[in-house]
Amino acid sequence: MQSAIKSQEIVSDTSRLAGIVSKIVRSDCDQLTAVPGLSLHRRNSASASVHCIYGLGIGVTLQGCKQVMVGKEVISYAPGQSIVTSVDLPVISHVTQASFTKPFLGMMLTFDSATVIQIAERMRLSQRLRNDGFRPINVQALDVGVHDALWRLVRLLSEPQLLETLAPLIKEEIIARLLSGAHGSQLLHIVTGSSPSQHIAKTLTWLKLNFRHALRMDDLAANANMSPSTFRQHFRTVTGMSPLQYQKQLRLQAARQLMLTQYVDASSAGGSVGYESSSQFSREYRRLFGEPPQRDIKRMRLQQIATNR
Template identity: 75%
Template sequence: MNSDLANGHLMTDITRLARSVSQLVPGDADRITDIPGLSLHRRKALTAPMHCIYGLGIGVTLQGGKQVIVGSEVLPYAPGESMVTSVDLPVTSHVTQASVHKPFLGMMLALDSTTVMQVAERMRLSQRMRDDAFRPVTVQPLDAGVLDALRRLVDLLKEPHWIETLAPLIKEEIIARLLNGAHGPQLLHVIAAGSPSQQIAKTLAWLKVNFRQALRMDDLAAQAHMSPSTFRQHFRAVTGMSPLQYQKQLRLQAARQLMLIQNIDAGSAGGLVGYESSSQFSREYSRLFGEPPQRDIKRIRL
């Protein structure tokens, strides 16, 4: 099959999956489905940049366009492309192409690192590690096999009695195809025992849970089995920011969720996420989100 014909079939399959997602998400929404880790997304207009955290997983744009900013790198991805995130990472994301008649449609599937490792071991991929420079987020042409598996996963939402039995198997297929494709080297970096990328990934997982605690750089470096200077170098190479900046983004995003979901006031939210100074919290919040806490939350709720 020539490449033009293959691309034609791929776009046809993407259109079909977009139609299914459109039926499952009839209005502007982020639908968290009954399949663990799978969410479906629809927007009828462009969105403002939103700070969020991407974890290990794959995102696919089915219609419209989206852009993700990681540090100073801008990553657009459109129908026919897939985005894989290998570690927990603060990013800025927004929809760049959408309209009422042709809304943005997309999906994201969170992956489990233990399952990724088990599948890689079964495929005997541990010896196929490359020395490519690690990138925490990669955009690659969408693999036809991955697309077909994603379609079958979405179709399970119409047969919920099969979800518990079949969804884990389809997820493993998706992981296997990702490992064997263009995204494979980045996923293998994270699961390769003892690699710097894996050590940093473990640190990121720890920080995601313990971001309220005061940071001691020497302790983090020791846990990663690196010198402080080497640790900082690898941390910045993976995340595009320093450990302190990473912790700050985790704290501020957690505070934003507390104010939005639990109606907690700004001063209390700052204290709950680890800030001792309310003025410092307000200042850093404004720097990240563009407005002071109360004004930002009011704007989001309008």
């Protein structure tokens, strides 16, 4: 009974936070803010699937509904729920409920892994790590304390003279509350150096920086202190895909950004992210994004023009 009442209170509070975000984000877009790592999101209609990478952090739906696909798993989250990602994950996301009169509104806040580790050590939480099945992305009811801290963080956008001083403190509070709450056991897996998931998290960090290079599976497994077969099994458990599939998604998403933002041609973009064959790049790009590179980028630019009108 009490949990149901708390859930209703959070949804009600979330609607008030949605009102503030709606006033800040007037158009259909993803808006970065003056708070490092904080972005606000609005969609006036249900959206097509978008390939992107979720990093370490928390996402909250304030109004509407959103779905995220990790590997073959589909995760939905609505107002009153929070989604926390503990490692860098290529995902497919789309807004499932939104309209012009009641748009989708959401926010995301990313964290620095070193800060998470420092706070966990300060709180002496690594000793509480349970042998739960590790889930790199997890949905829970939004904690009342986390909601209150997010409210204060967004309110800081209207107080620029205090933002630089208070924003880091509120972010640390949010991390501490997540570590001690329902998301804690998942975040603690990346803190404990001896856990297999922490070794995989380090591998993912390395791959994110070195995806252009050819993969040597035996070397990756040795660096993670695992046999190749055990490494593949743990890697797939954490990410929902194989190491080669993970690298491929990183490469293709990086190439897409190069073409979209820096007007690099498809052949050059493919070469810059590690592809030796232009035809292989185009084939794998179309398989992931549904269209050849040039057609896909043209469509995305037209969408940007229509959104900005």
